[in-house]
Every structure is written in structure tokens, then in C-alpha cells.
Amino acid sequence: MPKTANTYDTFTAIAEPKRRQLIEVLIGNEMNVGELVETTQWNQPVVSKHLGVLKAAGLVSERREGRQRIYRVNAQELQPIQLWIKQFEKYWNQQFDQLDAYLNQLQNKGDNQ
Amino acid sequence: MPKTANTYDTFTAIAEPKRRQLIEVLIGNEMNVGELVETTQWNQPVVSKHLGVLKAAGLVSERREGRQRIYRVNAQELQPIQLWIKQFEKYWNQQFDQLDAYLNQLQNKGDNQ
DNA sequence: TTTACACATTCCCATATAGGAATATAATTA
DNA sequence: TAATTATATTCCTATATGGGAATGTGTAAA
Numbered sequence: 001m002p003k004t005a006n007t008y009d010t011f012t013a014i015a016e017p018k019r020r021q022l023i024e025v026l027i028g029n030e031m032n033v034g035e036l037v038e039t040t041q042w043n044q045p046v047v048s049k050h051l052g053v054l055k056a057a058g059l060v061s062e063r064r065e066g067r068q069r070i071y072r073v074n075a076q077e078l079q080p081i082q083l084w085i086k087q088f089e090k091y092w093n094q095q096f097d098q099l100d101a102y103l104n105q106l107q108n109k110g111d112n113q
Numbered sequence: 114m115p116k117t118a119n120t121y122d123t124f125t126a127i128a129e130p131k132r133r134q135l136i137e138v139l140i141g142n143e144m145n146v147g148e149l150v151e152t153t154q155w156n157q158p159v160v161s162k163h164l165g166v167l168k169a170a171g172l173v174s175e176r177r178e179g180r181q182r183i184y185r186v187n188a189q190e191l192q193p194i195q196l197w198i199k200q201f202e203k204y205w206n207q208q209f210d211q212l213d214a215y216l217n218q219l220q221n222k223g224d225n226q
Numbered sequence: 227t228t229t230a231c232a233c234a235t236t237c238c239c240a241t242a243t244a245g246g247a248a249t250a251t252a253a254t255t256a
Numbered sequence: 257t258a259a260t261t262a263t264a265t266t267c268c269t270a271t272a273t274g275g276g277a278a279t280g281t282g283t284a285a286a
Contacts, residue, residue: 015128016274020197027204033233046275048234053273067232067283075204082198084133089195091140091188129244146263159245161264166243180253180262 010081013057018042019050023073026060032068123194126170131155132163136186139173145181 014020018040025031025039036047051071054060058077063070127133131153138144138152149160164184167173171190176183 011128011133015124018274020124023201027201043276044233045235045277049274052234064283069233073201073204075201075207078198078201079205082195082202085191085195085198088136088140088186088188088191091186092192094188131244147261156246157263158247158265162244165264177253182263 008053008056010057010059010077013053013059014078014081016050016053018046019054022047022050022054023059026071026073027075028073030063030070030072032065032070034068036071121166121169123170123172123190126166126172127191127194129163129166131159132167132172135160135163135167136172139184139186140188141186143176143183143185145178145183147181149184 014023021040022036025036031039033044033047033051036051037044040047051060051062055062055071058074060071060073063072127136134153135149138149144152146157146160146164149164150157153160164173164175168175168184171187173184173186176185
């Protein structure tokens with residue numbers, strides 16, 4: 001994505017399916033890179049690179065323990081996305097209401113015949 | 114993004130800031146392309162292309178009226194994202210709770226001295 | 227102080243894609 | 257039918273980025 005210097009914001013970070021998967025695996029469980037490699041069956045550099053992107057976006061943090069790096073999810077960093085989505089919630093409810101009204105209208109037509 | 118055939122899913126579609134802006138502008142207001150161009154001050158092809166991506170992802174629909182195309186947001190298509198995020202909600206609450214407990218603990222220490 | 231291990235980083239390549247300029251297309255008007 | 261308008265599409269270029277292979281780095285063990 002050029003021109004739009006997308007310096008790893010949260011939205012871009014979770015656009016990648018593998019990164020969403022990493023978050024799903026890591027949520028509630030701290031894990032080191034080796035465990036993530038084993039779980040995902042991806043090559044180690046692939047795991048490390050995606051972790052790097054998630055870290056740049058603030059979505060994960062890392063802690064060193066011996067020669068291992070232990071990663072965890074910073075769940076609260078997902079909140080901005082939820083807030084962005086939330087502002088549209090009423091509109092999809094509204095759309096369902098309209099569909100509902102429409103179906104009721106059809107129903108009433110049927111009743112009158 | 115190669116290798117990961119990212120055939121315009123919702124997550125990818127909203128990763129682009131301009132596309133989020135289009136959704137924000139369009140939500141609750143049907144608008145034609147010319148109005149979007151005027152509102153955003155972007156070049157017309159830029160607007161049309163981003164609308165094309167949003168449409169491929171199902172996030173907007175289009176209706177023809179004369180030579181104009183009128184676009185609207187399909188808000189309910191944002192729901193999958195909300196659902197994905199929602200599963201992590203309890204974890205960020207938990208993190209706040211832990212911070213809270215920690216702060217209380219500090220407070221108590223202070224009180225005891 | 228070598229060797230082995232866990233992980234990050236670099237180099238390379240293929241591909242995706244944002245945006246500009248130009249052009250095509252479809253509908254309206256003259 | 258010709259000209260105009262509204263919008264989409266194509267062509268081009270620069271750049272971002274995912275993944276593989278190889279290599280670097282720091283830490284622990286021999």
C-alpha cells in the first residue's frame with residue numbers, strides 16, 4: 001500500500017489473516033516464538049515477522065526470558081477498532097428494522113387478501 | 114500483499130484510511146460519486162476505485178439513477194468485524210481490572226506508611 | 227571459549243495496490 | 257446525431273509487503 005504511508009496502524013495489522021490468527025492463539029495465553037511456530041506450523045521467520053508487525057502496532061508485547069521471547073496480546077489496543085465499528089451499529093439495526101417493517105407489510109398485505 | 118490472496122475481505126477493505134472515510138461520509142447518507150468527490154476533494158478516479166473495493170467487499174451498494182450512481186453503506190457487513198473484536202473484549206476489561214487492582218494495592222501501601 | 231539454541235534480521239523476489247493521467251462507456255441534452 | 261455529463265476503467269509507476277533462504281545476535285550449556 002503505497003502513497004498512504006500506512007505506518008502499521010491497528011487496522012492494517014489485523015487486516016492480515018495470519019496476524020488475526022496469531023492474536024487468536026495468543027489471547028489469554030502468553031507464548032514464546034517456538035510454541036507459536038509449533039502451533040501455527042509456519043516457518044519461524046514468518047512468525048517472527050508477523051509478530052514484529054503486531055508489536056509495531058502495539059497489539060502485542062514481548063518479554064525476554066533466557067533465550068526465549070514471550071509474547072502476549074495487548075487486548076485493549078483492539079478497542080479503537082471496536083469504537084470505530086460501534087458508531088455504525090445503530091445503522092445496521094436500523095436496516096434490520098426496515099427489513100422487519102417491510103416483511104410485516106408484506107404479511108399484512110397477505111392477511112388482507 | 115502477495116501470497117495471501119486477500120480477495121477483498123471486509124478487514125482489508127477497512128484497513129485503508131480513505132475507505133474508512135468514505136464509509137463515515139456515506140453512513141446514513143446516500144450519495145453519488147460527484148458529491149463524494151466534492152466532499153472528499155479527491156480525484157474522481159480515486160473515489161471510484163475505492164468505492165469499487167468497498168463494493169467488492171460488500172460494504173457498499175450502488176444504484177443507478179440517470180447517469181449518476183448512488184452509493185450507500187451496507188452497515189450490517191461491518192458486523193463480522195465487530196464479532197471478531199467482541200471475543201477479546203473480556204480480555205481488555207480484565208487488563209483494566211488488573212491495573213485497577215494494582216493501583217489499589219499501591220494506594221493501600223501508601224495508606225499504611 | 228566453543229557449541230548449540232531461540233529468535234530476529236537481511237536479502238531477494240513476486241505480487242498487490244494506491245494514485246495520476248488518459249481514455250472508455252453510458253446516459254442526457256442540444 | 258453530435259456534444260456533454262457522470263462515472264468507470266485502463267495504463268502506468270512507485271512502493272509496500274509476504275514469504276523463502278540465508279545469516280546475524282544474544283544467551284545458555286558443554
